[in-house]
Amino acid sequence: MIAKKKNNRVQDLFTDQIKDVETCLIQFESFLLATTTKGTAFETMQALSGAVAQAEATADESLRRMIDSLAGTSLLPSTREELIEIATSCDRIANKCEHAANMIVFQRFRFPESYAQDVMKIVSITREQFAILKKSVLQLFMNFSELLKDHKILDDIRAQESQVDVIEQNLYKQIFQLDMGLAERTQIAKMVEYLCDISDIIENIADKIQIMLITRKA
Amino acid sequence: MAIYLLLAAGLFMGWSLGTNDAANAFGTAVATRVVKYRTAVTIIAVLILAGAFLQGSGNIDKLAELATSNKVMAGQGEIDAALQDSSLMETLRLKSALKAFIIFACAGLTVFIMSYLKFPVSANQSITGAIIGWGLFHANYSDPEVLAENLPQIGKFASTWILNPLGAGIISFLLVFLFNRFLADRITTLHSYDKFVKIGYLASGAFASYSIGVNSSASVTALYYDANGANLLTNARLTAVIGGIAIAVGVLTFSKRVMMTVGSSIAEISQTDGFLVIIAMAITVLLMEKLMHIPVSTSQAVVGAVIGAGLTKGVKKVNFGVFKRIAIAWVSSPTVAGLLTYLVALATQAYFK
DSSP: OHHHHHHHHHHHHHHHHHHHHHHHHHHHHHHHHHHHSTTOOHHHHHHHHHHHHHHHHHHHHHHHHHHHHTTTSSSOHHHHHHHHHHHHHHHHHHHHHHHHHHHHHHTTOOOOGGGHHHHHHHHHHHHHHHHHHHHHHHHHHHOHHHHHHOTHHHHHHHHHHHHHHHHHHHHHHHHTTSSSOHHHHHHHHHHHHHHHHHHHHHHHHHHHHHHHHHHTOO | OGGGGGGHHHHHHHHHHHHHHHHHHHHHHHHTTSSOHHHHHHHHHHHHHHHHHHHGGGGHHHHHHHHHHTTSSOOHHHHHHHHHOHHHHHHHHHHHHHHHHHHHHHHHHHHHHHHHTTOOOOHHHHHHHHHHHHHHHHSOTTSHHHHHHHHHHHHHHHHHHHHHHHHHHHHHHHHHHHIIIIIGGGOOSHHHHHHHHHHHHHHHHHHHHHHHHHHHTGGGTGGGBOTTSSSSBOOHHHHHHHHHHHHHHHHHHHOHHHHHHHHHHHTTSOHHHHHHHHHHHHHHHHHHHHHHOOOOOHHHHHHHHHHHHHHTTOGGGOOTHHHHHHHHHHHHHHHHHHHHHHHHHHHTHHHHO
16 A cells, blocks of 8 residues: 555656646746747846746656655566656756846747748647657556557657757758858757757757666557 | 584575575665565565475475485485494485585586676586586486486476576466557656556565575585484475575675666666566466476566567567576586586595496
């Protein structure tokens, strides 16, 4: 009975952490929308960046609670390790959002208007990707044999990462053809890289989930 | 009392068997940290003793039969004569115990040398090989009568080389197939999967430990047993329990390294297949004991079971390379032990003739 309660608590806290990371991602999307919108005041950007940082701190706290809750559960040590690995990777998404927001604010950076659409597209795909990841993590706890049989859900995450890759490559090509100094072009490219890294992290988490499933395959 | 020091070779044999065979029961579980090492060795030690106490004495007679026809243990004629004349009994007791000491020392040395050289080795097969090696010198195998008496027994032992892994392979195949067909899909949550794996490893490891107690406890002390008093031990159950204690001490003192090595090499199969393989091994070993009254190699059974489990996924998925390794052990363990014992028999012929 106690073990069952502890097991449920792990699942609840894991879900909480994923939701907190998702909140951070949503805050980051709002922040980016503001930075790509003409005329947004710097103070507004600062405030939105603060909200991203706040969401990241909450996600950090959730991660710690989730890791603490693993002690005393009936989960095997290898499963605990795998769950911690997935949770810390999810936390890296929040860290990445916070870092990118900070860099944009510190450097008072603005994406050129012509790139706004592509930048928002990247973030939108990444959010969709994360929503699928959230679903698969829940399935991992609740019905992993289904996920094992039909891993289309994980394939979808990879397909979206490929879409992000295509946008990223096109942006790089355009950026390095711009008529501006190399430092500025590199700065824009670096900002694009921050955004696309999030999609890569989500894909890596999907890979980790698939490995977890395959090693449990009878 | 000093005569009881001759038990040392059998106890050493039991100890080394314990350090090796524990890996077959809990190696994968410990190597993958499903079960803690301390928990595993406690379960193994207790259940080996339980197996030895409850059913361990079952195959003493069969091993004694092989040993008697190979002149390791006293024949009925010698015993009858000693029962008439008590002064002969002491000499007979000492000679029987000395021969048992030599056989176990040679088998033990074989296990030690081959383990040192990193060759796969089977303790049970080494004992059988040593008994036959002694017989090749003392029982005069060129005599058709002696040969006729021994051939069926040797054939029976040799047949276990095929029947043991084959049986384990078939049982393992069935267990894994049935599990995949009827049970795998019912385990839907991560927690239930982990719980299932943990209980599975504990139950299969406990069962395997019991089967090792039944199968091997007597084989490391049987040659010291004679119900009429013509050897060191006269109580069959006590003989098995002493063997069980020696094996348990091996498990408790020196099994970790072998457990980690064996466990990691078998861990390529899935976690659920892992404990089904151990159950198949334990069932086979107990069946062999029930049907053929012969102590068999648990390592052979494990290899057969691993291959059986692999076959459920198709022939291409099976690593038949493991066969090569175990085939070396099947041939080399009894051969080396036999040759070694033959040489010792040659060197000590003046005393025993």
